[in-house]
Amino acid sequence: MSLPTSVDTLVIGAGPTGLGAAKRLNQLNLGSWALIDAAEEAGGLASTDVTTEGFLFDVGGHVIFSHYAYFDDVIAEALPRKEDWYEHQRVSYVRSKNVWVPYPYQNNVSVLPIEDQVKAIEGMIDAAELRVRAKEPPANFDEWILRMMGEGIANLFMRPYNFKVWAVPTTLMQCKWLGERVAAPSLKLVVSNTLNKKVAGNWGPNATFKFPAEGGTGGIWKAVAKTLPQDKLFFKRNVASVDGPGHSVTLADGSVIKYKHLISTMGLDFLVDNLKNVDEKTHKGLSTAVKEGLIYSSTHVIGIGIRGTLPPRIGDKCWLYFPEPDSPFYRATVFSNYSPKNCPEASVKLATIQYADPSKGKPSSDAKEGPYWSLMMEVSESHLKPVDMQTILAETIQGCINADLIKPEDEIVSTYHRKFTPGYPTPSLGRDAALDATLPVLADKFDILSRGRFGSWKYEVGNQDHSFLLGAEAANRALLGTPEITLLNPDWVNGRRNTEMRLNK
Numbered sequence: 001m002s003l004p005t006s007v008d009t010l011v012i013g014a015g016p017t018g019l020g021a022a023k024r025l026n027q028l029n030l031g032s033w034a035l036i037d038a039a040e041e042a043g044g045l046a047s048t049d050v051t052t053e054g055f056l057f058d059v060g061g062h063v064i065f066s067h068y069a070y071f072d073d074v075i076a077e078a079l080p081r082k083e084d085w086y087e088h089q090r091v092s093y094v095r096s097k098n099v100w101v102p103y104p105y106q107n108n109v110s111v112l113p114i115e116d117q118v119k120a121i122e123g124m125i126d127a128a129e130l131r132v133r134a135k136e137p138p139a140n141f142d143e144w145i146l147r148m149m150g151e152g153i154a155n156l157f158m159r160p161y162n163f164k165v166w167a168v169p170t171t172l173m174q175c176k177w178l179g180e181r182v183a184a185p186s187l188k189l190v191v192s193n194t195l196n197k198k199v200a201g202n203w204g205p206n207a208t209f210k211f212p213a214e215g216g217t218g219g220i221w222k223a224v225a226k227t228l229p230q231d232k233l234f235f236k237r238n239v240a241s242v243d244g245p246g247h248s249v250t251l252a253d254g255s256v257i258k259y260k261h262l263i264s265t266m267g268l269d270f271l272v273d274n275l276k277n278v279d280e281k282t283h284k285g286l287s288t289a290v291k292e293g294l295i296y297s298s299t300h301v302i303g304i305g306i307r308g309t310l311p312p313r314i315g316d317k318c319w320l321y322f323p324e325p326d327s328p329f330y331r332a333t334v335f336s337n338y339s340p341k342n343c344p345e346a347s348v349k350l351a352t353i354q355y356a357d358p359s360k361g362k363p364s365s366d367a368k369e370g371p372y373w374s375l376m377m378e379v380s381e382s383h384l385k386p387v388d389m390q391t392i393l394a395e396t397i398q399g400c401i402n403a404d405l406i407k408p409e410d411e412i413v414s415t416y417h418r419k420f421t422p423g424y425p426t427p428s429l430g431r432d433a434a435l436d437a438t439l440p441v442l443a444d445k446f447d448i449l450s451r452g453r454f455g456s457w458k459y460e461v462g463n464q465d466h467s468f469l470l471g472a473e474a475a476n477r478a479l480l481g482t483p484e485i486t487l488l489n490p491d492w493v494n495g496r497r498n499t500e501m502r503l504n505k
């Protein structure tokens with residue numbers, strides 16, 4: 001298949017955003033289009049790796065919470081059979097003070113030691129007073145935490161956990177992004193649960209999620225890519241630069257593609273750095289905004305495959321949060337619980353690489369049968385929170401022992417470690433000004449719609465469903481001039497089920 005030299009709409013990236021754009025362009029069928037990606041296959045950060053021993057690991061815990069009928073239509077078309085999916089109850093806990101606190105933490109402080117219950121409730125009372133007295137909205141995420149939950153829960157969970165996730169202090173983050181993500185505690189419920197020694201339970205009775213039976217999260221996006229015309233998808237094509245005024249993209253191999261509209265899902269910082277032939281004033285404005293306003297963290301994904309049956313203490317747990325310093329990770333996912341295909345079959349013989357605690361001795365090199373189970377951990381990194389590439393795997397395994405996820409004598413048969421840069425788009429204090437100073441300029445001057453997790457840098461609309469719709473809505477804007485709801489109104493789309501766009505109309 002030869003690369004086109006000119007198309008009406010060019011899409012860069014075959015992650016969820018680029019595939020959303022391509023799906024909609026194909027559906028609208030109002031002009032020529034092509035999609036290019038540097039990677040070998042579709043998926044982007046929603047891909048799945050497989051270790052040599054046969055354990056699957058996503059790029060960290062990926063769970064679908066769809067806000068859109070269009071997204072559901074596309075996923076159902078790509079993986080239509082009941083047996084393509086497993087459905088799970090969301091079972092999620094926070095490891096705090098050596099106990100598992102059901103999520104959301106703030107509603108379940110009744111399981112904490114008594115002195116921490118007191119701190120949490122005193123803080124919530126102070127927070128209620130703060131809310132009444134406050135005249136201005138909170139200036140940053142830290143102030144938001146203090147107003148919503150108080151000093152007790154801030155210090156027990158919110159501050160340390162969020163530093164582990166974002167790799168920046170909560171004082172350097174804004175709070176407009178929060179929307180539906182953080183449950184506001186009811187002081188009445190917390191006090192009554194605490195006095196009655198009750199837990200509020202997990203999420204409510206219908207809180208379920210589905211996960212693909214085969215191929216991990218990456219399996220979804222490979223299946224979606226298969227529903228598109230294959231002669232319009234070009235992989236292993238790296239974009240080197242974009243000529244804004246000239247409306248063309250130059251690839252690393254020197255080929256050039258001209259376009260009328262460009263939907264770019266590359267990092268906005270990379271796009272601006274490699275935007276050519278732009279007048280000096282415009283370029284300076286764009287690059288200053290990006291450099292001063294946009295922050296990201298890297299994500300290390302660390303996976304371990306373990307021989308044995310799943311221990312009852314793990315049971316049906318899905319994902320677990322870790323605010324405390326005895327583990328380097330902020331989240332662990334019991335990935336083998338999502339699909340049995342995430343692990344090799346029990347009949348596969350594997351040698352033990354190490355005991356979880358290497359001081360237990362050197363295991364025999366003989367390959368033995370399973371069964372197997374697996375854990376996947378996420379560790380963030382930034383200049384404020386460095387990570388040692390050489391030791392992080394060992395620290396993570398020790399963290400799993402400290403958190404009682406695994407035992408020192410457990411046999412580890414597979415390990416996985418990969419660093420993803422960037423991993424999380426930080427909702428920093430300067431983010432919105434930076435986006436206001438870049439995205440409209442790119443669109444209005446050069447017909448470039450920069451969209452996606454790092455294309456438009458908005459974490460609150462940075463999940464797979466959002467990303468897919470950012471792409472689809474960008475296609476609508478390019479071809480029909482329709483306003484983009486997801487980019488411009490995150491709270492609106494997150495607060496409802498969005499049914500306006502459908503695959504069959």
Ligand SMILES: Cc1cc2nc3c(=O)[nH]c(=O)nc-3n(C[C@H](O)[C@H](O)[C@H](O)COP(=O)(O)OP(=O)(O)OC[C@H]3O[C@@H](n4cnc5c(N)ncnc54)[C@H](O)[C@@H]3O)c2cc1C
Nearest residue numbers: 013015016017038044045046060062063239452453463464
């Ligand atoms: C740790 C982690 C946990 C997550 N958890 C969840 C979750 O639980 N639920 C959920 O729904 N979502 C989750 N997500 C988000 C999900 O992965 C994103 O929504 C999605 O991957 C973003 O899609 P995107 O297409 O915008 O970007 P990406 O997936 O980053 O895709 C960008 C694509 O552009 C290509 N590209 C970049 N630069 C170039 C270039 N110069 N030339 C050619 N191609 C290029 C890349 O190869 C890539 O394929 C998580 C993400 C991370 C990192």
